[in-house]
Amino acid sequence: MAVVGSRRPTPYGEAVAERLAQDLAAAGVVVISGLALGIDGAAHRGALAGAGCTVAVMGTGVDLVYPRQHAELAAHIIGGGGALVSEFPDGTPPRRGHFPKRNWTMAALADAVVVVEAGEGSGALLTAEAGLALSKEVMAVPGSVFSPLSVGCHQLLRDGAGLVQNARDVLAVVGRSQEVLDDPLQPPSRLGLASPAGRDGLLRHLSDVLPLTAAELAHKLQLGFAETLARLTALELDGSVRRRGEGFLRVPPRE
Amino acid sequence: MVASVVSCLLRGLEGKLVEIQADASVGKNGFFLVGLADASVKEARERVRSAIRNSDLDFPKQRLTVNLAPAVLHKEGSGFDLPMAVAISLSLADRPPPERAAFLGELALDGSVRAVPGVLVAAQALAVQGVEDLFVPEANAAEAALVEGLVVRPCPDLASVMRHLKGQETLPAKARALAEPPEEAPVDDDLVEVHGQEAARRVLEVAAAGGHHLLLSGPPGAGKTMLARCLPGILPPLTPEEAMEVARISSILGELDGVPLRWTRPFRSPHHGVSTSGLVGGGAGVARPGEISRASGGVLFLDELAEFNPAALQALRQPLEQGRVTITRTAGTVTYPARFILVAATNPCPCGWAGDRLRRCRCSPGALNLYQRALSGPLLDRIDLRVNVTRPPLQALSSEPAGESSAVVRQRVVAARDRQLARQGCLNGALRPAGLRAHAPLGGVRALLERWASERGLTARGFHRSWRVARTLADLEEAPAIGERHVLEALGYRLDSADAA
CATH class of the missing domain: 1.10.10.10 (Winged helix-like DNA-binding domain superfamily/Winged helix DNA-binding domain)
Structure with missing residues (x-):
């Protein structure tokens, strides 16, 4: 499952990506993302927190971690039994033209593409397009109607992408779960407001x-x-x- | 005959007595100025010559020598014009110089006396040295009149000064002005005008009460500048001594503008392009006071902290530590006061919108990273409080303000400060670890602070910061001992608020 989105997400998008990846990983799904800052990083982190296996598809050679801040994350991915993959030879530096190609590879490797937050013209929308072209499932997480970072996701939803409110929504689309989805009587407990608990x-x-x-x-x-x-x-x-x-x-x- | 009159040379906030001797004697025609005078004083020859001639006085036709004694002191400035002209004229008129009198002032070519900087400082120094009669430019008379024990004579022009000295008429003396604070301290920016912003209001009160430096963080338009401007108004009113010190700094900068004593605490907000010498003081010859000395007794506001030149910020450390700044330049070393509360403000990122709920941040991740790094560093070690300022909703701005006024907050601040001064002789913000142990025992709540330090990670500096702030919170509540809630609230203002994730 590819989980992708903006490099500069809102706290909301980051929280969703992390939680979604964690739940997917816990259900045994391999979470694929692009090792970029923002949503990508949150998806990798979430998958690792769910003790799962995650794959980073890189736009550079696998020997060069870009961005550098994610060197530690890359090491954790390997340590968690995941993989760093790239179509580019070792030593390839980050280049503008490489990342759209990387997005195609990501879509090709995945059964479904989930876009968490994407503004207009975001690279994550390219991954979604690639998914469509490759006949993969494309899904999107809704956001606030005020948020410019959800414009791309809402466009995808309008065009027929699957709605993602929680991990079960994703699992059902790829046939990994038979549960009834989007039960309006039961608000999704894990992405919404907390149930009353705690001491204070x-x-x-x-x-x-x-x-x-x-x-x-x-x-x-x-x-x-x-x-x-x-x-x-x-x-x-x-x-x-x-x-x-x-x-x-x-x-x-x-x- | 040699005539000798007294004037004053300024060295920062000190004044040195200078004797100006004029001697017209036989020899080659010329005007010689000796006594380590710099270019600005040498120019005086032309002004003095014209001023004397245009005042219907004689100018010597022989060899004229003017000496500025003691010769070891480097002389600068235009304040010696008037004493030089007086000495020359007295020497020609064969009259004795007036006793225990001193002269300050620049001359225009027509003989009128123009204002010079630093008259207040000079007057104080001269009074200590036994001078009783002080001749000053009319524009500087008000500041000189603040000094006890001096007869201050405002001089309109050289001709009337000479008539006074020859006994032909009397220059009226300026009445002494007393440094008495007004009944109600004036407030330039009142907290009552601040809408909402409970967090920032609270932190301003704590900063004022304990003398803590603070950091305001928030997007553009959140009102950081307005909040900082409100800080002087909730500090205790200036004492006469403090007001004098503020006036002395303004005086040597020539910025008094005829209002010698101002009773509002200074608020200075230098632009982030300010140079190191502009910020801490400097310049050629004797160093001039910088923004930090202009802010002494009040508030120094550094907006967009990350944009300041790192070297300039680095130079703030000694003054923040000692409350004064010592600067050495070619003409000597001077010390200026620099006791201020530092209010630093920063945007969350270069474009200012990171973390905002409605607008998108346009900064590249790399730029964000650089920005965060620029904000760390030694200056932040001296800042005790940090608070996030959010933009108030528009409807709050058009509604009637509901918060307390500065005068109400100031009463609590004054009470809290009095308690601190009675207990330890200084404000909590100035307490070092030894002072904290002696005057602010943690008692049972030490375990809480230690638990935070071990579980959440707190540096030694962070530990002492929260300790100091907790003591101030207790003082604001008139609580004798630091309680759990004080420590918890203090931890809420800590600087390392980066995401735990």
Whole structure:
């Protein structure tokens, strides 16, 4: 399964990619992505967190990790039983024209292409096109209608791509699961808002996808700012909350 | 006959007594200026000659020698014009120089006396040296009148000064001005105008109460500059001594503009293109005060911290550590005060939109990486508080503001500061680890801070930072001991807020 998307995603896109890859990997699916920053990296990380096997299709020679920040990630991929693959000979530096070719290879290797976040003209849309040309399943994750980074995904959905709300949606399309999908009575528990849990009542007001700042939370709950920040920090110490950019996210309890 | 009058040479915030001797004697026609005068003083010969002639006074037709003593001091500036002209005229008129009097001022060609910088500093130095009668340019009379024990005589032109010295008329003295703070401290930018921004409001109050330096992070248009501008207004009002110090710096820069004492705390926000000497002080000859000394007693705001020249930021370390800056240039070493609260502001990325919910960041990943690296470094070690500022929703801007005013916040700040000064003689922001152990015992909450340090990773500096801030939070609440909530809130303002993932 190829999981691809923007190199500069929103926190939402990154969270979705990570969680989706993790669940897919846990179900035994090999997650293919492009080792780029952003969604690609999140997909690889998620797959590794799901103790799964992940394959990075590179636009350079396999001996050159690009971007360099992902050298450690590449090592983890190998360590996790995955592979770095490339159609280019060793020593090939990153070149503009190579990455679209890499996207074709990715689509060719996968049974389905899932686009998590892609703005207009994003390289991830090329991978989706390649998937269509190669008769693979193409699916997309919806986002906010205000987000420029979801424009490409929404275009794909309008054109008939499969809707992805969770890993089961993907598994069903490739025939790996017989479960009923998109049950409107059961909101997807793993990508949406948290169910009430935890010691501090604050937790139930936090999302695990969309960060909320301490000031916003204080305003929402009519609490003092100082008190809210102290309580959030206590939750952070317990590991049930983490910071993301300017705000706080709930850390979903491990199952 | 030799005539000798007294003037003052400025060395930073110090003034040195200079004696100016004029002697017209037989010899080859000429005007000789000796006594280690630099180019700006040598030019005085032409001004003085014209000014004397245009004031209907005689100019010697023989050999004229003017000496600036002591000869070891390097003289610069135009303030010696008036004393030189007075010495020359007295020498020709065969009159004794006035006793315990000193002269400062630049001359125009028509003989009128023009303003010079540093009169306040010079007047204080001269008063200490026993001068009682001070002749200054009219435009500088107000600042000189702040000094106790001086009769200040504003001089319109050379002719009236000479008439006064010859006893033909009297130059009226300027009444002494007293340094008395106004009843209600003026506030330039009031917190009441800030909409929402609870996080930033709280952090400003904590920074003001404990004297902590702070970092504001947020997208363009979030109001970082407005927030920083509000900080002077919630600091305690200037004491007369502090106001004098602010005035002394303005005086040597020639920036008083006729208003000697201002009672608002300084707020300086240099552009990020500022040079190192512009920021910390410098220049040829004797170093001039830089932005950090202009900000002394108030707030130094560095917007777009990552864009500043790294060498300039590096030069801030000593002043941040010591509250003053010492600069050596060719003409000597000077020390200026530099006690300010540093407010640094930064965008989340070069384009400013990273992490925003609605707008897309246009920075390349490489540029982002570079930007983050520019923000690390030794300067951040001295910053205790960090807060993210978000853009307020538009409807909040058009609504009536609902927050507290600066005056209300200031009362709490003053009370918290008084407690700190009574306990340890300095603000919490200036406490080093030994001081923290002595004056801010952690007691039972040490375990909490240590648990954070071991589980979440906290450097030794980060540990002490949160400790200092926790003490200030306790002081704001009038709590004798640091409590758990203080430590937790302090940890919420830590700098290493990068994603844990």
